[in-house]
Amino acid sequence: MNCEFKLPAEILFGCKERRKLAEKLPPGNVLIIAGSHSKQRVENELIPDLGKREFRLIANAHPEPRLSDVQFAISVGREITAASVIGYGGGSAIDIAKTAAALMHLDGTVADYFYGRKKIPGKGSFFAALPTTAGTGAEITPNAVLSDPETGSKQSIRHETMFADVALIDPELTFDCPVNVSAGSGFDALTQAIESFISQKANPASDALALSAAKNIFSELSAAVHDSMNSARIAVAKGSMLGAMAFAQSGLGAVHGIGHPLGSLLHVPHGVCCAILLPTILRWNLPDCRTKMTELANTLSCETPEELIVKIETLRENICLPSNFRAFGLRVEHFAFIVENCRSGSMKSNPRDLTDPEITAILEELM
Numbered sequence: 068m069n070c071e072f073k074l075p076a077e078i079l080f081g082c083k084e085r086r087k088l089a090e091k092l093p094p095g096n097v098l099i100i101a102g103s104h105s106k107q108r109v110e111n112e113l114i115p116d117l118g119k120r121e122f123r124l125i126a127n128a129h130p131e132p133r134l135s136d137v138q139f140a141i142s143v144g145r146e147i148t149a150a151s152v153i154g155y156g157g158g159s160a161i162d163i164a165k166t167a168a169a170l171m172h173l174d175g176t177v178a179d180y181f182y183g184r185k186k187i188p189g190k191g192s193f194f195a196a197l198p199t200t201a202g203t204g205a206e207i208t209p210n211a212v213l214s215d216p217e218t219g220s221k222q223s224i225r226h227e228t229m230f231a232d233v234a235l236i237d238p239e240l241t242f243d244c245p246v247n248v249s250a251g252s253g254f255d256a257l258t259q260a261i262e263s264f265i266s267q268k269a270n271p272a273s274d275a276l277a278l279s280a281a282k283n284i285f286s287e288l289s290a291a292v293h294d295s296m297n298s299a300r301i302a303v304a305k306g307s308m309l310g311a312m313a314f315a316q317s318g319l320g321a322v323h324g325i326g327h328p329l330g331s332l333l334h335v336p337h338g339v340c341c342a343i344l345l346p347t348i349l350r351w352n353l354p355d356c357r358t359k360m361t362e363l364a365n366t367l368s369c370e371t372p373e374e375l376i377v378k379i380e381t382l383r384e385n386i387c388l389p390s391n392f393r394a395f396g397l398r399v400e401h402f403a404f405i406v407e408n409c410r411s412g413s414m415k416s417n418p419r420d421l422t423d424p425e426i427t428a429i430l431e432e433l434m
C-alpha cells in the first residue's frame with residue numbers, strides 16, 4: 068500500500084482550545100481576517116491576548132471570497148509587515164487568510180496565482196485557522212476556493228505549503244452559529260466525508276477518517292441544527308475535522324466538481340449546492356462504487372446504498388435544505404458554462420467518469 072499523508076503542522080481540537088492561539092503565534096505583527104459574526108469575539112477574547120503586538124482586523128469577509136478580498140488583505144498585511152495571519156470564521160475568512168499568508172511576501176497580484184501566470188515557490192507567512200462553522204474543512208486543507216466576479220471563474224489556489232501552521236478547532240465557536248448556516252455547512256461536511264470515501268484516490272488511512280466523519284455527522288446533524296444541542300454540535304465539529312483530514316488526502320468528487328461553477332454562476336451557498344447535488348450524484352456513481360457504498364451504508368446503519376441515499380434525502384428535508392435548483396433559477400442556457408468549468412481535480416477523483424451529456428442529464432434532473 069502506497070500512502071502519502073499531509074496535514075497542518077499542529078491541530079488542536081476541543082472546547083476552549085481557541086484561548087491557546089496567542090501563545091502559538093511567532094513574534095511580530097498580526098493580520099486577522101474574521102467573519103462579521105466573529106468580530107466581537109475576536110475583539111473581546113483574542114486581541115487582549117495579543118499584548119503589545121501591532122495588529123489589523125478585517126472583519127467583513129464575503130460568504131464566497133473574491134480575488135479583491137484577498138488583494139485587500141495582502142495590502143493590509145504588507146502595510147503592517149505582518150509576521151502571522153489568522154483566519155477566524157467560516158471557510159471564506161479562513162481561505163482569505165490562507166491565501167494572504169501564502170502570497171503576501173511575493174510579487175504580483177492574487178490574480179496572477181489564481182490564473183496560473185505565477186507559481187507559489189514555497190512557504191509563506193505563519194498562518195493560524197480557527198473555524199466557527201463545522202463544515203468547510205478550510206482549516207485543514209492546503210487550498211483556498213476563490214472567485215473572480217469579472218469572469219465568473221471559481222477555483223482553488225493550492226500549494227502543499229498552504230497548510231495551516233496551527234488549526235485550532237474549538238466546537239464552542241459553532242454553538243451560536245445560525246441554524247441555516249449549521250445546516251448548509253453540516254451537509255458540506257457530510258458530502259466531503261462521503262466523496263472522500265468513494266474517491267478514486269482514497270487510501271486506507273483516508274477511508275478510516277472518512278467513515279468516522281460520516282458516522283458522526285450523519286447521526287448528529289439533525290440534532291445539531293434543530294435542538295442546537297451542544298453535544299451534537301461537538302460531534303459534527305469532530306466529524307467535519309475528520310472528514311477534512313480525509314479529503315485533504317483523497318480529494319473530493321463530482322458534487323464539488325459540478326457544485327463550484329454552478330454555485331458561482333447562480334449564487335447558491337456551497338453547502339446548499341452540496342445538499343441538492345449529493346443524492347442524485349450518488350445514484351449516478353453507484354454502479355462504479357457499489358462495494359464502497361455498501362460499506363458506507365452498513366456503517367451508517369443502512370442495509371443497502373439505495374436505503375442510505377433515501378435517508379440522506381430525508382435528512383436534507385428534515386433540516387430544511389432544498390432538493391433542486393428551481394428557486395435559484397437554473398435554466399438550460401446555464402448548462403454549457405457549468406459543463407465547461409466543472410473539470411477540476413474533484414471531477415478526476417469521482418468514482419465514475421461522467422461525460423458531458425451525463426452531467427447535462429444530472430442538471431436536468433435538478434431543475
Ligand SMILES: [Fe+2]
Pocket residue numbers: 203255256259323337341
Ligand atoms: Fe465542500
